[in-house]
Amino acid sequence: xxxxxxxxxxxxxxxxxxxxxxxxxxxxxxxxxxxxxxxxxxxxxxxxxxxxxxxxxxxxxxxxxxxxxxxxxxxxxxxxxxxxxxxxxxxxxxxxxxxxxxxxxxxxxxxxxxxxxxxxxxxxxxxxxxxxxxxxxxxxxxxxxxxxxxxx
Numbered sequence: 396x397x398x399x400x401x402x403x404x405x406x407x408x409x410x411x412x413x414x415x416x417x418x419x420x421x422x423x424x425x426x427x428x429x430x431x432x433x434x435x436x437x438x439x440x441x442x443x444x445x446x447x448x449x450x451x452x453x454x455x456x457x458x459x460x461x462x463x464x465x466x467x468x469x470x471x472x473x474x475x476x477x478x479x480x481x482x483x484x485x486x487x488x489x490x491x492x493x494x495x496x497x498x499x500x501x502x503x504x505x506x507x508x509x510x511x512x513x514x515x516x517x518x519x520x521x522x523x524x525x526x527x528x529x530x531x532x533x534x535x536x537x538x539x540x541x542x543x544x545x546x547x
Contacts, residue, residue, distance in 0.1 A: 421501075421505055421515045428497070428501070431501075431519065432497045434523065435494060435497070435500070435519070435522070435523065436494075438523045438526045438527060438530075439491035439494060439526060440491070441526070441527070441530045442491055442526040442527075442529045442530050443468065443491050444530070445529060445530035445531075445532075445533035445534055446464065446467055446468075446529070446533060447460075447464045448533065448534065448537050449533040449536060449537050450463045450464045450467065451464070452537045452540055452541065453540075468491070468492055469492060471487045471490035471492055472490075472492045474487050475487050475488070488500075488503060489522055489525055489526070491526070494522075501515075504518040504519055504522070505518075
């Protein structure tokens with residue numbers, strides 16, 4: 396499969412040359428990183444869908460919904476370039492566009508002084524929970540909005 400079939404899945408992620416995580420402080424193997432990235436991207440996709448559905452429910456036309464959704468999706472990437480430190484920088488890294496490069500995101504989550512919590516696992520779980528809360532709250536808001544405007 397990737398380099399040498401399935402025999403390398405149990406080796407340490409620090410030996411992976413494509414992700415360049417040679418000094419990664421958390422002991423993980425390739426399968427763990429693969430499933431962690433898969434779960435993170437899936438939950439990020441759910442949050443993007445939640446935001447898009449919410450914007451679509453309040454917009455008047457499909458084009459304006461598309462423009463607003465794309466703006467909300469891409470805007471955090473631009474703000475990360477402006478804010479390099481502080482709580483704003485930490486919060487901007489919760490947005491799905493900023494966690495697509497998995498090697499950068501894993502390194503960011505593992506640094507003790509950069510993110511909110513001190514443990515890698517706590518940082519990853521808190522990020523996924525926050526994204527799921529965003530999805531549920533926005534879906535609930537859309538449901539209540541549609542229920543209020545439903546024609547009987």
